[in-house]
Amino acid sequence: MLTNLEHLGLAVNDLEAATSLYTALLGQAPYKREHVASEAVDTVFFQVGSSKIELLAATSSESAISRYLEKKPEGIHHVAFEVDDIWAEMARLRTEGFVLLNEEPKRGADNKLVCFVHPKSAGGVLVELCQEIKQ
Numbered sequence: 190m191l192t193n194l195e196h197l198g199l200a201v202n203d204l205e206a207a208t209s210l211y212t213a214l215l216g217q218a219p220y221k222r223e224h225v226a227s228e229a230v231d232t233v234f235f236q237v238g239s240s241k242i243e244l245l246a247a248t249s250s251e252s253a254i255s256r257y258l259e260k261k262p263e264g265i266h267h268v269a270f271e272v273d274d275i276w277a278e279m280a281r282l283r284t285e286g287f288v289l290l291n292e293e294p295k296r297g298a299d300n301k302l303v304c305f306v307h308p309k310s311a312g313g314v315l316v317e318l319c320q321e322i323k324q
């Protein structure tokens with residue numbers, strides 16, 4: 190089952206400007222900056238209670254974030270939910286008729302295994318599932 194709203198992913202053109210804005214808005218500094226080569230993104234994370242804000246900027250034109258920002262304004266790009274068992278949730282969502290964008294979970298940011306649900310099958314929202322990678 191989905192246990193928590195893990196993060197909101199915000200697509201931004203200028204990561205430093207967005208980081209300054211959210212530092213002022215949230216009244217706190219980010220806890221992590223991370224490059225995710227597999228997604229060609231630089232990310233900045235803020236903790237807000239039990240949820241997070243993830244700022245995402247593309248590092249190449251091949252990035253999903255780059256393609257998104259070619260067509261849409263900066264803003265909420267995806268919503269991510271925490272799961273205890275990503276394999277079970279992927280199987281459950283498939284049986285519910287959702288279209289998954291990856292066959293297997295893949296390594297995401299912030300020490301997570303992730304998978305994505307196509308927005309066209311999720312009411313127009315790009316959904317991400319995240320499972321903590323236990324050390």
Ligand SMILES: CC[C@H](C(=O)O)C(=O)SCCNC(=O)CCNC(=O)[C@H](O)C(C)(C)COP(=O)(O)OP(=O)(O)OC[C@H]1O[C@@H](n2cnc3c(N)ncnc32)[C@H](O)[C@@H]1OP(=O)(O)O
Pocket residue numbers: 198225228230243245253254256257260266267269290296297298299301303305307308309313314315317
């Ligand atoms: C993993 C690191 C980090 C983490 O938290 O761990 C991340 O979150 S990385 C986040 C960036 N990576 C991804 O988003 C990977 C999954 N996304 C994709 O595979 C694509 O972005 C996809 C398939 C959702 C869209 O691909 P593309 O933009 O090339 O396709 P289209 O432009 O043809 O879009 C198809 C259709 O979907 C609508 N769309 C696209 N993106 C979104 C979105 N973020 N939210 C809602 N809707 C979206 C788009 O408008 C098209 O709709 P249509 O009505 O046909 O115009």
Ligand SMILES: [Co+2]
Pocket residue numbers: 196198243267269317
């Ligand atoms: Co994300």
